[in-house]
Amino acid sequence: MHYSVFKIISEGLKGNTGWKPQWRDPEPRKEYDVVIVGAGGHGLATAYYLAKEFGIRNVAVLEKGWLGSGNIGRNTTIIRSNYLLPGNEPFYEFSMKLWEGLEQDFNYNAMVSQRGIINLYHNDGQQAAYLRRANAMRMAGADSVMLDRDELQKLCPFLDYDNARFPIKGGIMQPRGGTVRHDAVAWGYARGADERGVDIVQNCEVTGFQIKNGVCTGVETSRGPIKAKKVAVCVAGSSSRVMEKAGIRLPIESHVLQAFVSEGLKPTIPGVVTFGAGHFYVSQSDKGGLVFGGDLDGYNTYAQRGGLPVVEDVCEGGMAIMPMIGRARLLRSWGGIMDMSMDGSPFIDHTPVDGLYFNGGWCYGGFKATPASGYCYAHLIAKDEPHEVAAAYRLDRFRRGAMIDEKGMGAQPNLH
Amino acid sequence: MIIDHPLLGPRDSAEFVYLGDACLIERPDWQDENALDAFHDYLYLRDNPAGEHRELWFHEQGDRSWLVVTRNTLTHEITKVELARDVARALGRSK
Ligand SMILES: Cc1cc2nc3c(=O)[nH]c(=O)nc-3n(C[C@H](O)[C@H](O)[C@H](O)COP(=O)(O)OP(=O)(O)OC[C@H]3O[C@@H](n4cnc5c(N)ncnc54)[C@H](O)[C@@H]3O)c2cc1C
Numbered sequence: 001m002h003y004s005v006f007k008i009i010s011e012g013l014k015g016n017t018g019w020k021p022q023w024r025d026p027e028p029r030k031e032y033d034v035v036i037v038g039a040g041g042h043g044l045a046t047a048y049y050l051a052k053e054f055g056i057r058n059v060a061v062l063e064k065g066w067l068g069s070g071n072i073g074r075n076t077t078i079i080r081s082n083y084l085l086p087g088n089e090p091f092y093e094f095s096m097k098l099w100e101g102l103e104q105d106f107n108y109n110a111m112v113s114q115r116g117i118i119n120l121y122h123n124d125g126q127q128a129a130y131l132r133r134a135n136a137m138r139m140a141g142a143d144s145v146m147l148d149r150d151e152l153q154k155l156c157p158f159l160d161y162d163n164a165r166f167p168i169k170g171g172i173m174q175p176r177g178g179t180v181r182h183d184a185v186a187w188g189y190a191r192g193a194d195e196r197g198v199d200i201v202q203n204c205e206v207t208g209f210q211i212k213n214g215v216c217t218g219v220e221t222s223r224g225p226i227k228a229k230k231v232a233v234c235v236a237g238s239s240s241r242v243m244e245k246a247g248i249r250l251p252i253e254s255h256v257l258q259a260f261v262s263e264g265l266k267p268t269i270p271g272v273v274t275f276g277a278g279h280f281y282v283s284q285s286d287k288g289g290l291v292f293g294g295d296l297d298g299y300n301t302y303a304q305r306g307g308l309p310v311v312e313d314v315c316e317g318g319m320a321i322m323p324m325i326g327r328a329r330l331l332r333s334w335g336g337i338m339d340m341s342m343d344g345s346p347f348i349d350h351t352p353v354d355g356l357y358f359n360g361g362w363c364y365g366g367f368k369a370t371p372a373s374g375y376c377y378a379h380l381i382a383k384d385e386p387h388e389v390a391a392a393y394r395l396d397r398f399r400r401g402a403m404i405d406e407k408g409m410g411a412q413p414n415l416h
Numbered sequence: 417m418i419i420d421h422p423l424l425g426p427r428d429s430a431e432f433v434y435l436g437d438a439c440l441i442e443r444p445d446w447q448d449e450n451a452l453d454a455f456h457d458y459l460y461l462r463d464n465p466a467g468e469h470r471e472l473w474f475h476e477q478g479d480r481s482w483l484v485v486t487r488n489t490l491t492h493e494i495t496k497v498e499l500a501r502d503v504a505r506a507l508g509r510s511k
Pocket of ligand 1: 037038039040041042043062063064065066067068069070071072073074075076077078079204205206207234235236237238242257258259293334335336337338362363364365366367368369
């Protein structure tokens with residue numbers, strides 16, 4: 001069923017009796033060409049592009065809970081392509097371009113809202129670093145603007161510019177950055193994939209892999225064994241747990257990241273603003289709530305909840321740049337499990353097991369990557385060679401000394 | 417979380433800095449034939465278990481000792497706290 005404004009009007013006249021479920025709830029079949037493990041944003045996008053762009057439609061997406069129950073439904077919805085390194089920036093810019101055409105492409109309102117993202121700087125050294133980044137972004141075809149204090153003040157009059165410890169001197173802005181309705185991304189991809197024949201099987205946990213002589217021929221699930229020519233894992237925070245069942249140890253630790261939403265307020269924040277002297281970022285949802293977050297809790301965990309010290313730290317960051325936030329009441333907070341990699345960058349690669357593919361290590365930045373990750377993963381699965389913008393995301397890059405360490409922190413996941 | 421420090425008693429985990437899996441204590445021998453592989457695995461690969469995890473915490477805002485904490489990554493329950501020094505010595509290290 002094609003969605004359009006005419007459809008809404010005609011359904012309105014018919015008392016909204018003609019809408020159909022957006023996807024089927026099929027029983028898993030015995031065999032598929034491709035089985036994708038995990039119906040998060042990346043798994044669903046992969047299935048969508050496999051079917052749409054690469055003509056592979058005999059595909060199942062297996063999900064242990066309900067689709068969209070993982071991080072795709074828990075993130076703070078920021079999209080941007082303001083990276084520095086050559087291995088990353090072309091990939092994220094490719095993703096940004098896909099975001100820009102996504103709603104027309106999958107005929108679904110994902111509320112892609114390019115209101116801009118601003119990273120504040122507080123001293124000269126930071127300004128120089130951001131200028132370098134701004135140039136790197138432009139060289140990869142992305143957009144960037146350096147804002148001085150006066151220009152910034154016009155956009156964000158509410159910031160505490162003369163804070164004694166962290167005076168705000170200016171910012172780097174990517175006008176095409178912004179936010180997207182995260183759940184709708186999962187739903188739109190799910191609907192688009194389902195329409196093209198992909199089976200999305202929920203409540204179906206993958207419990208093991210069928211591997212013989214180094215070749216993966218299917219998976220074991222809570223709903224019985226399923227054969228597949230190719231098995232593609234993308235389970236985000238559960239990466240190590242799932243890949244362990246194929247005997248593969250990963251350069252990944254699982255950490256919790258928290259997010260917060262305030263009560264609804266009148267429009268105050270133009271886009272996304274991030275603090276440059278501590279870890280705090282904020283945007284405003286379409287319902288008016290301030291959506292904000294900050295650091296990881298910092299220790300390995302699979303419990304989808306964080307602790308109070310980070311709540312305090314995040315709120316201190318908020319108070320340091322926009323004291324008015326202290327007047328807003330906090331409505332909700334929650335946590336999601338991040339697949340933090342050793343250099344802060346992701347993987348889209350073959351594994352040492354033939355027919356088994358891995359996508360993960362997205363850290364806290366995988367939402368913005370969803371379209372490109374799905375597209376490049378589908379490319380890898382269909383053609384057995386990496387897409388050019390994802391060619392650096394290999395599992396063996398540490399062995400080759402080819403880390404993609406944006407922050408320059410070294411092999412310590414909780415610092416990325 | 418409260419970490420029951422072997423010398424100082426119960427301390428707030430916010431006083432500590434977290435490093436990661438306690439396997440980092442067992443640094444490979446650089447002269448070994450397989451040193452390259454061993455160092456790759458040591459530096460970059462992790463078990464990352466869901467359940468019991470032995471991990472290194474540094475008491476930065478306390479006595480600056482390294483601890484090996486055994487903690488459940490699903491429940492955050494801490495079942496054992498040792499001085500990393502003792503763990504290393506038990507493995508045959510001199511310090
Ligand atoms: C609080 C928070 C804020 C964030 N903010 C941002 C942001 O602003 N911008 C940004 O770009 N990124 C952000 N992220 C990161 C982003 O959400 C993730 O990197 C991204 O969603 C991960 O990919 P995914 O959508 O495929 O993961 P998920 O939605 O987690 O999908 C993985 C799926 O695999 C399933 N699964 C696991 N094990 C199995 C199994 N054995 N069998 C079958 N299925 C299984 C899970 O149930 C889950 O549905 C944030 C994350 C969090 C938690």
